[in-house]
Amino acid sequence: xxxxxxxxxxxxxxxxxxxxxxxxxxxxxxxxxxxxxxxxxxxxxxxxxxxxxxxxxxxxxxxxxxxxxxxxxxxxxxxxxxxxxxxxxxxxxxxxxxxxxxxxxxxxxxxxxxxxxxxxxxxxxxxxxxxxxxxxxxxxxxxxxxxxxxxxxxxxxxxxxxxxxxxxxxxxxxxxxxxxxxxxxxxxxxxxxxxxxxxxxxxxxxxxxxxxxxxxxxxxxxxxxxxxxxxxxxxxxxxxxxxxxxxxx
Amino acid sequence: xxxxxxxxxxxxxxxxxxxxxxxxxxxxxxxxxxxxxxxxxxxxxxxxxxxxxxxxxxxxxxxxxxxxxxxxxxxxxxxxxxxxxxxxxxxxxxxxxxxxxxxxxxxxxxxxxxxxxxxxxxxxxxxxxxxxxxxxxxxxxxxxxxxxxxxxxxxxxxxxxxxxxxxxxxxxxxxxxxxxxxxxxxxxxxxxxxxxxxxxxxxxxxxxxxxxxxxxxxxxxxxxxxxxxxxxxxxxxxxxxxxxxxxxxxxxxxxxxxxxxxxxxxxxxxxxxxxxxxxxxxxxxxxxxxxxxxxxxxxxxxxxxxxxxxxxxxxxxxxxxxxxxxxxxxxxxxxxxxxxxxx
Numbered sequence: 001x002x003x004x005x006x007x008x009x010x011x012x013x014x015x016x017x018x019x020x021x022x023x024x025x026x027x028x029x030x031x032x033x034x035x036x037x038x039x040x041x042x043x044x045x046x047x048x049x050x051x052x053x054x055x056x057x058x059x060x061x062x063x064x065x066x067x068x069x070x071x072x073x074x075x076x077x078x079x080x081x082x083x084x085x086x087x088x089x090x091x092x093x094x095x096x097x098x099x100x101x102x103x104x105x106x107x108x109x110x111x112x113x114x115x116x117x118x119x120x121x122x123x124x125x126x127x128x129x130x131x132x133x134x135x136x137x138x139x140x141x142x143x144x145x146x147x148x149x150x151x152x153x154x155x156x157x158x159x160x161x162x163x164x165x166x167x168x169x170x171x172x173x174x175x176x177x178x179x180x181x182x183x184x185x186x187x188x189x190x191x192x193x194x195x196x197x198x199x200x201x202x203x204x205x206x207x208x209x210x211x212x213x214x215x216x217x218x219x220x221x222x223x224x225x226x227x228x229x230x231x232x233x234x235x236x237x238x239x240x241x242x243x244x245x246x247x248x249x
Numbered sequence: 250x251x252x253x254x255x256x257x258x259x260x261x262x263x264x265x266x267x268x269x270x271x272x273x274x275x276x277x278x279x280x281x282x283x284x285x286x287x288x289x290x291x292x293x294x295x296x297x298x299x300x301x302x303x304x305x306x307x308x309x310x311x312x313x314x315x316x317x318x319x320x321x322x323x324x325x326x327x328x329x330x331x332x333x334x335x336x337x338x339x340x341x342x343x344x345x346x347x348x349x350x351x352x353x354x355x356x357x358x359x360x361x362x363x364x365x366x367x368x369x370x371x372x373x374x375x376x377x378x379x380x381x382x383x384x385x386x387x388x389x390x391x392x393x394x395x396x397x398x399x400x401x402x403x404x405x406x407x408x409x410x411x412x413x414x415x416x417x418x419x420x421x422x423x424x425x426x427x428x429x430x431x432x433x434x435x436x437x438x439x440x441x442x443x444x445x446x447x448x449x450x451x452x453x454x455x456x457x458x459x460x461x462x463x464x465x466x467x468x469x470x471x472x473x474x475x476x477x478x479x480x481x482x483x484x485x486x487x488x489x490x491x492x493x494x495x496x497x498x499x500x501x502x503x504x505x506x507x508x509x510x511x512x513x514x515x516x517x518x519x520x521x522x523x524x525x526x527x528x529x530x531x532x533x534x535x536x537x538x539x540x541x542x543x544x545x546x547x548x549x550x551x552x553x554x555x556x557x558x559x560x561x562x563x564x565x566x567x568x569x570x571x572x573x574x575x576x577x578x579x580x581x582x583x584x585x586x587x588x589x590x591x592x
Binding site: 005006007008009011013016017020021024025028029031032033034035036037038039040041042043044045046047048049051093094095096164165166169170171172173174175177178179181182216220248 | 542
């Protein structure tokens with residue numbers, strides 16, 4: 001074979017061909033470096049959210065099994081002599097909600113992993129780690145803040161608070177649906193004109209969990225009216241799921 | 250060419266090719282994950298891996314797809330084609346890691362089977378903004394899987410070249426699905442123009458090079474017709490020694506070779522992967538060598554030298570007044586035809 005005709009099984013590549021191949025390989029490497037750099041320049045900042053995977057801690061408090069299950073841990077400071085509580089929403093491992101009904105009003109010890117984003121904390125409860133100490137019902141009234149029409153996005157609270165990052169918007173939609181199917185409590189994320197973000201726990205108008213009813217509206221801009229209330233630092237948004245409106249069709 | 254099937258017939262070029270490929274992929278993933286961990290320290294390792302493997306697979310697929318038209322434009326790119334199947338199989342594996350991690354991350358550990366979850370979590374097929382983009386990626390991955398597992402001469406032989414070629418043409422369907430997967434997926438959330446521009450540049454390169462190559466090929470497909478059984482194809486002086494000119498006669502591309510004072514004509518289509526035999530050369534062994542992967546045929550009978558069994562159709566030829574005339578009808582593959590002597 002002459003210099004200008006080359007097949008891969010021949011011992012030596014002609015110089016002109018080798019030069020073209022080298023240019024191609026260098027161009028491919030430059031494209032790869034460019035893609036890696038552009039991909040990170042172009043991505044939005046990731047939220048400061050944390051899942052302390054592998055770090056299991058002990059918690060003690062009282063479980064409330066309303067629409068969203070919480071562990072109420074008594075704080076050291078009191079309010080007018082009355083106890084104050086830090087509220088930790090509870091979830092189970094994987095894409096599963098925590099079945100809190102059998103522990104409602106019970107003071108318990110449990111093991112769990114912290115998930116947190118800014119000031120909002122959650123506990124992923126280790127299976128079969130809950131030990132009942134005593135009955136300890138806590139009477140706590142929600143403060144009604146009135147009726148509101150809000151625009152925002154429904155997310156699954158577990159991923160949003162830190163198990164995944166990013167844990168919201170279109171690429172995360174399917175995961176959010178899987179989590180809500182499994183009973184993870186939904187959060188409604190609202191951003192005001194200044195960019196401040198509020199997170200509200202979504203409930204039905206009667207205060208029950210709403211999961212299956214909202215699966216079709218997850219991770220997209222929606223508008224909904226409902227009553228907003230507060231317990232401790234947590235906001236709750238009671239809605240009628242049939243009245244959810246899509247902002248973008 | 251190999252007379253028996255082995256997993257890979259290694260040679261020096263294949264080894265160099267694979268070393269560059271593997272180090273390129275490893276280097277890209279390390280760079281991507283390193284940059285991500287530095288610029289976005291809050292990103293989880295799963296997200297870094299999913300996005301790293303995803304972008305790597307898209308980049309590799311673009312490289313796979315531009316090699317074909319580049320080789321049509323210049324034979325100097327042919328060494329890239331020689332071992333392209335390794336690039337294709339690597340693209341599948343990288344894509345499979347992306348898909349596997351995504352399915353585990355987004356669909357496993359729930360109340361339904363992860364694959365059922367992929368297909369049922371989002372059914373808004375009528376919405377562009379909310380289209381279920383993961384299904385598109387899954388279908389593309391299935392196509393790349395079928396291509397990867399049949400990416401061996403054993404399957405080429407047993408499926409037959411037309412079936413194998415049709416299956417592998419599906420790479421363009423997979424490419425379209427993956428572009429839609431990116432456009433309707435991550436680019437719905439990550440809206441920085443630089444990301445769309447990067448993808449657009451890749452598409453421009455793939456589509457543009459294919460169009461330029463196709464335009465070049467249209468000249469080859471200009472049909473030569475005649476009322477006689479023999480059609481005037483070219484002049485003897487047009488054909489370089491040991492090389493061919495390609496003409497389209499009765500809808501078929503014919504490679505007309507000049508060698509050792511003789512002219513022979515065979516089908517232009519190599520039995521291996523439909524490579525253009527007319528762009529090949531007759532070597533010192535007297536065989537036409539396909540420029541793509543080096544499959545060989547005798548010019549007089551279109552048959553591969555023993556022990557190989559590939560055969561291509563031959564054409565009767567004659568020479569008059571310095572012109573080459575080729576019969577309109579091809580002979581059965583492997584039929585001996587006396588070469589026309591150049592006076």
